[in-house]
Structures are given as structure tokens and as C-alpha cells.
Amino acid sequence: MPKRIYLIGLGLIGGSIALSIKQKDPSIYITGYDINKDQAIMAKKIGAIDEIADTCFPNQLEFMDIIFVSTPVEQTVSLIKELSAQSLKNGVIITDVGSTKVKIVDCANNYLSEQIKFIGGHPMAGSHKSGIMAAKPHLFENAFYILTPSKHATKDDIEMLKMLLNATKANFIEMSAKEHDKVTGVISHFPHIVAASLVYQAKTYEEQSPLVKRLAAGGFRDITRIASSNPFMWRDILLHNKKPLLKLFDEWIVEMQRVKGFVENEDALNLFDYFEHAKNYRDELPEKQKGAIPSFYDLYVDVPDYPGIISEVTGYLANEKISLTNIRIIETREEINGVLRLSFQTEDDRERAIHCIANYSSYGTYII
């Protein structure tokens, strides 16, 4: 098992990986560096790392067994180039967490020597939040973790990295960088563009009717949640994955023209088919597996409609140390029960919440 780890970039993803490793094996010594010193200080404070490196390439670098680069993808490419000029341990594994893989693995293949084993990595879960304060040790539990080895990485190197990353409780899949970028373009990168474009459309219409903003709750908020992600990160992801994305734009435009035709021609049969086929395919998607766009584990609670009900319910959960990721009142009308929608990060938290609410109250809970 690797004993000394170096982490460059101590944000949401780097921080979450470090927390999961430390939680499983506190004897693994993690040194960390972040260009933003406050992030590094906070990472040490919450126990994600043992020490802060004073520069990006400290003297200890040559003793590291595994180096993680968990920065935005453009910085990752620059850092791999810079690492190639450093004195590193023979056989060191370097890995990254970037949302794109072709440019990163190409860079590793072109710049790193045979003694440096680069394995591209992409944990397919995350959040629209950034920074160490959003990091969680269980962020990647049940998620896919894609590995895209470079030409110098051996089977043993890949096994070694997986052994360490078992702490994340993710499921590993190996694929080529090209396949990775094609698939994530479809299920992650392009949907981010669509989410942002829907927000733009609503914003344009708001100039005509201020009601748009007030009514854009529920479904609209859900489908556009990922438009609240870090714009720097997504700018770089799109720039890295240009070719697959251009193809997806073309195909999307053709598809929109096709549906537009159904509406234009009042073609009820094809419109029904369109929604039915989409529903059937979506209903088949795995539910328990976390995807690139994470779902949350929602629990609905029927509650009486009186002031203080939210703090009452969250108080019960706090007593049992159950963390919430979100809370929303779905409906409150006079004389009618309100409905609280509580969102949890894991299925286990949701199960515990069901028992907790049943223990402390008589409020009904249900899952949709």
C-alpha cells in the first residue's frame, strides 16, 4: 500500500479523495498544496491532509508514492508538463481527476518518462459546489471512477491505484481516453450546455414577463441545477472536448428541428412517440448507481403547517447526526398539511432519516 501521497489542488474533488483515504487509513501521510493558501489551510484543519507543502514542487516530492493532480483540466496539463522536469521517485504513480481525458493522457504520454506511471482518473460524481468546504469522504460512494492509463502504466500500477482508491467506495472502469471523452460529452458536458441555455432562455423571457423568475421553480430548477456549477471549470472542460461536442451540437440541432416539425405540424402521434421513447429509456437508467450528474436521495415528509416546523424536523435529524444536502417546502396552504422535501447525499442517510422522523414524531414520510 502506498504510504506517502502528494495532492496538488485541494478543492471539492481533491479534498474528498483525501478525506476518504484518511478516513480508511489514517497512517497514510498526505502532503497537499493549493495555489489558494486558504484552501490548503482549511484542508489541514479538517484533517484531509497532514501537512501543507510550501511550494508546488517541494523537496519531499521525490519520496512520494502517488501524486494526485486535482486542479481544473487546463492547469492539470500544465502541471503534468512541470512535473516531468522534477526529480520523482522511480515508478511513482501520477493520476488526475479531470473531467476530460484525451488532452491530459496525450500530455502524459508525450512528456513523462517511462519511470513515471500516469493513470488518468475521473470520479464520475461531484457537485455544482466547489472548494474544500464542500468536500465529503463519501462523495464517490457507488459512483463510477473511470481510469484511462497512459502508455507506461502497467496492470500492477493500475491495481495499486485502485487499492488506494478503494477508500472512496467507487466502482472502477477502465477505458481509452477517446472513449471517455465521447461518453462524458453525451452524458455530462453537453447537458451542462443545455442547462445553461435553458437559463438564458428564461432570462430573455423575464424581460417580457417578470413572472418567469417567480414561476421558474420545481422542474425548471431541477433541470437547470447544474447551470450553477463553476464557470471556470466548465469553460476549460468545453475547450478540452471540442471535437465530440461539436458533433453533439450538430446532432442536437437536427433533433430539435425534428421535434419542432412535430409541433409545427400538430403531429400528435409522433409527439407521443417522442415522449414515450424518452420516458422508456430514462426509466431503464440505473437508479442506485451515481451518475456524472448526481441524483439526490429525496424524502418527502407530511408536516403540519406551522411556524418552526422546519427547525423542528432538522433538529431531529441533527440529534441523530444525519446530514441534509437540501430542504424545500413543496406546498403550504392554510388548513392543509405542508410537504417538506429533504435531500440526502446517500441512501443510508435517507433510511436513517425515515427511522429518525418516525421515532421523534408522527409525521408520515414517503419516497417518490
Ligand SMILES: NC(=O)C1=CN([C@@H]2O[C@H](COP(=O)(O)OP(=O)(O)OC[C@H]3O[C@@H](n4cnc5c(N)ncnc54)[C@H](O)[C@@H]3O)[C@@H](O)[C@H]2O)C=CC1
Ligand atoms: N466539481 C465536480 O463535480 C467534478 C470535478 N471534476 C474535475 O475535478 C477537477 C477539480 O475540480 P473541483 O475539485 O470541483 O474544483 P475546485 O475549484 O473545488 O478545486 C480545484 C482546486 O485547485 C486549485 N488550483 C487551481 N490551479 C492550481 C495550481 N496551478 N496549483 C495548485 N492548485 C491549483 C484551486 O485553488 C482549487 O482549490 C477538475 O478538473 C474537474 O474537471 C471531476 C469530477 C466532478
Ligand SMILES: O=C(O)C(=O)Cc1ccc(O)cc1
Ligand atoms: O453537479 C453535477 O450534477 C455534476 O455534473 C457533477 C460533475 C461535474 C463534473 C464531472 O466531471 C462529473 C460530475
